[in-house]
Amino acid sequence: MKVITAIIVSLIFFNTSISFACTGITLKSEDGGIIVARTVEWALSDAQHNKVLIVPRNKSFTALTPEGNNGMKWNGKFGFVSLTAYGQPYGPDGLNEEGLYVGVYYLPGFAEYAIYDKSKASKSLSVGDFMQWMLSSFKSVDEIIANIDKVIVVSVKNEEFGGAELPFHFKIADQSGNSKILEIVNKGEIKIYEPYMGVITNSPTYDWHIINQRNYLGLSILPNSSQSFGTYELQPTGGGSGLIGLPGDFTPPSRFIRAAAFTASCRPLSTSTEAVFESFRILDNFNIPIGAQVPKGHLPDDIVSATQITTSSDLKNKVFYYHTMWNRQVRKIDLNAIDFSKVKEQMIDDDENKSNSVKEININ
Numbered sequence: 001m002k003v004i005t006a007i008i009v010s011l012i013f014f015n016t017s018i019s020f021a022c023t024g025i026t027l028k029s030e031d032g033g034i035i036v037a038r039t040v041e042w043a044l045s046d047a048q049h050n051k052v053l054i055v056p057r058n059k060s061f062t063a064l065t066p067e068g069n070n071g072m073k074w075n076g077k078f079g080f081v082s083l084t085a086y087g088q089p090y091g092p093d094g095l096n097e098e099g100l101y102v103g104v105y106y107l108p109g110f111a112e113y114a115i116y117d118k119s120k121a122s123k124s125l126s127v128g129d130f131m132q133w134m135l136s137s138f139k140s141v142d143e144i145i146a147n148i149d150k151v152i153v154v155s156v157k158n159e160e161f162g163g164a165e166l167p168f169h170f171k172i173a174d175q176s177g178n179s180k181i182l183e184i185v186n187k188g189e190i191k192i193y194e195p196y197m198g199v200i201t202n203s204p205t206y207d208w209h210i211i212n213q214r215n216y217l218g219l220s221i222l223p224n225s226s227q228s229f230g231t232y233e234l235q236p237t238g239g240g241s242g243l244i245g246l247p248g249d250f251t252p253p254s255r256f257i258r259a260a261a262f263t264a265s266c267r268p269l270s271t272s273t274e275a276v277f278e279s280f281r282i283l284d285n286f287n288i289p290i291g292a293q294v295p296k297g298h299l300p301d302d303i304v305s306a307t308q309i310t311t312s313s314d315l316k317n318k319v320f321y322y323h324t325m326w327n328r329q330v331r332k333i334d335l336n337a338i339d340f341s342k343v344k345e346q347m348i349d350d351d352e353n354k355s356n357s358v359k360e361i362n363i364n
Contacts, residue, residue: 021293021306022092022105023255023286024171025263026179026198027279033272036101036173036198037279037312039286040083040092046302047085049092049309050324050351052333055080057097057340061132063125064156066116071124072151076136079340081320081333083309084347086160090128092309097335098139099175099315102131104168106202107183111167114188116154126156127166134172141178145192153184171200175315181206199259202252209256216257219243221265250288258285272314276321279312280330329357 024038040049057079063071080096082089094102104127116124125133130153138144158166173179181193183205193206196213200206220242226235246261247254262282269275288306290299305325312321318335331350 021250021252021255021286021288022202023259023283024103024105024198024200025259025279025282026173026195027263027266027269027275027282028177029269029272029275031271032316033269033275034173034175034177034315035272035275035279035312036103036171036179036315037276037283038093038103038105038200038310039283039288039307040309040311041288041306042085042308045300047091047308048087049083049085050322050326050349051084051087052320052322052348052350053082053084053089053091054338054343054346054348055082055089055132055136056343056345059136059345061129061136063129063133065118065121065124065126065154066156067118067121070121071126071129072122072133074133074137076132078136078139079335079338079343080135081335082132082135083311083322087347088128088158088160090131093311093313093320094131094135095313095315095318095320095335096135096139097318097338097340099318100135100139100141100144101171101173101313101315102134103171103200104131105171105200107167107169107205108203109167110185110203110205111169111183112185112187113155114152114184117152120152123150124152124154126158127153127168128158131170134170140174140176141172141180144172145180148182148190152188169200169206171195173315175318197260197263199256199263201256201259204252209253212253213257213260216245216261219246219257219261250286250293255286272317276312276314276319277330280310280321280323283310324351326351326354327356 021041027035059076062069062073065071078096078098080094082094083091085091092104134144170182179195181195183191222242224236224241247257290306293306309324320333321330323330
């Protein structure tokens with residue numbers, strides 16, 4: 001019995017201490033703005049998602065394969081900014097100078113890349129290279145879809161991520177509002193989905209989430225009406241009664257339903273900037289306190305939150321916004337202000353002090 005108990009406890013710890021619970025949404029504004037926003041969680045340790053990579057135009061790339069640095073080669077047409085992870089040159093989010101967005105989301109148990117064939121090394125690339133290939137090579141979603149059969153995404157172990165495989169699916173979007181979900185399953189089969197309300201989370205696969213959405217067709221922002229039962233007349237206890245039944249836990253299916261509900265009920269937004277800050281407000285509902293996912297005896301000592309960074313990309317105006325677990329002040333990178341033909345590749349860390357910016361109000 002003690003052995004069984006120990007196994008159960010270890011499984012509970014494994015499932016709660018490793019949190020890859022990212023949530024993505026899309027908002028549109030009345031001035032034609034397209035805002036793609038998301039949270040990023042990584043509860044293994046501080047993944048250094050706050051470090052932003054600036055990549056110049058015309059960079060030469062060589063992709064990784066299981067054999068090493070012998071994969072596909074290409075020259076980038078466009079410059080871009082990208083979140084990173086563990087100091088690697090790729091991460092959860094990226095936006096290029098043409099307003100193309102690429103986001104990666106964890107898909108454990110379902111993502112399955114192609115089996116590596118050394119005779120096809122010149123077409124093969126890792127999942128991180130795949131992200132950089134899209135950002136550096138294309139300015140629209142349609143262009144990516146038209147060229148996606150020219151590459152083969154293979155599994156490449158990265159010791160910086162604990163040597164594990166990196167099972168991801170992708171959300172891509174451009175300033176026209178066109179967007180797709182890309183999933184690589186069944187040893188390399190690429191499946192393409194239309195995003196539902198612009199929402200994406202994690203496992204299972206995207207088609208499952210759409211089916212699960214049918215279980216919540218009765219949700220409404222309208223309040224429940226009072227009802228009489230004999231001598232009793234019962235009324236809602238407060239606002240929000242129409243959303244009773246909205247799941248509140250942090251599992252991917254529940255976050256998907258919640259994100260879709262908040263996106264569908266979003267108020268009209270006049271400008272892109274207004275939509276950016278509305279995206280941050282919506283995603284505040286998905287901030288995960290680290291203690292809600294990890295037992296107290298096993299809390300990581302190098303992160304203060306499971307939600308390590310929240311980003312919002314303005315595709316029309318080509319501006320990348322973010323705030324982090326270390327500093328909730330919103331920062332922005334205006335890609336229009338960067339000369340990608342001259343800028344040097346560099347990593348920006350605006351969280352060096354790891355301290356929230358606080359403004360003191362002086363009272364005379």
